[in-house]
Amino acid sequence: MRKEIKLAGFGGQGIILMGxxxxxxxxxxxxxxxxQTQSYGPEARGGACRAEVVISDELIDYTKTLNPDIFVAxxxxxxxxxxxDINPETAEVFVDKTLVTNIPExxxxxxxxxxxxxxxxxxGNKMVANTIMLAALVxxxxxxxxxxxxxAIVNQLPPKMQDINLKAIDTALDYYKQ
Structure with a gap:
């Protein structure tokens, strides 16, 4: 099983952190x-930003996404x-519907x-939108x-950021219960 994921947004939205x-x-x-690879514009905050993740059960011979199975915008x-870059027939596409409104049918x-x-x-903090989106993807x-x-959140983030990001995961899970 090889799964390719492309994550994209503005710098400052936590796209790299998602990856x-x-x-x-x-x-x-x-x-x-x-x-995991990443790319962002020289502006950093506010500029274009992308992260790619390849997950596999076998050794990975190429680290870039060729045909993303999952795309997050x-x-x-x-x-x-x-x-x-994605196949509209097969890719799972996740968009922040607050910010992405023009989507082909x-x-x-x-x-x-x-x-x-x-x-x-x-x-109470829009900075955890990335964690909500990642939890929705999962x-x-x-x-x-x-x-x-x-x-991963507990391992990667500083203690002061862990609680709100764990709350963001629960928020995404609650959203799916509606």
Missing amino acids: VLLAQAAGYFEDKEVA MSQPAFDKYIN TIKHLHRIPATKLAEEKC KQTNLITIEALKS
Whole structure:
């Protein structure tokens, strides 16, 4: 099993952190082979930002995504820039419906998550929209377990950021119970 994930948005939205957490959860806590790469513009905060993660049960021979199985867009410009890299028939596409509104009808597996809205209203901090989106991805794809994601958060983030990010995971899970 080889799964390719492309995550995209603006710098400052935690796109790189999403990639790191996903790779760490899969590699450290689920004993899978992982490769994680990232790219961002010189502006950093506010500029284009992308992270790619490859998760496999076998050794990874190429670390880039060739045909992403999963695409996450946290901004309309990121969606517009990378949507042509995915197969609209097969890819699972996750968008922050608060920020991505112009979506072609050809996408068969579309998940519209109000990540920024949930982060602001339920967590009191829009900076955890990335964690809400990542938890939604995990919940919908079963790529890794929620427990592995929580372990990665505790392992990777400073103590003062752990509680709000764990709350963001619970917020995403509650969203799916509605």
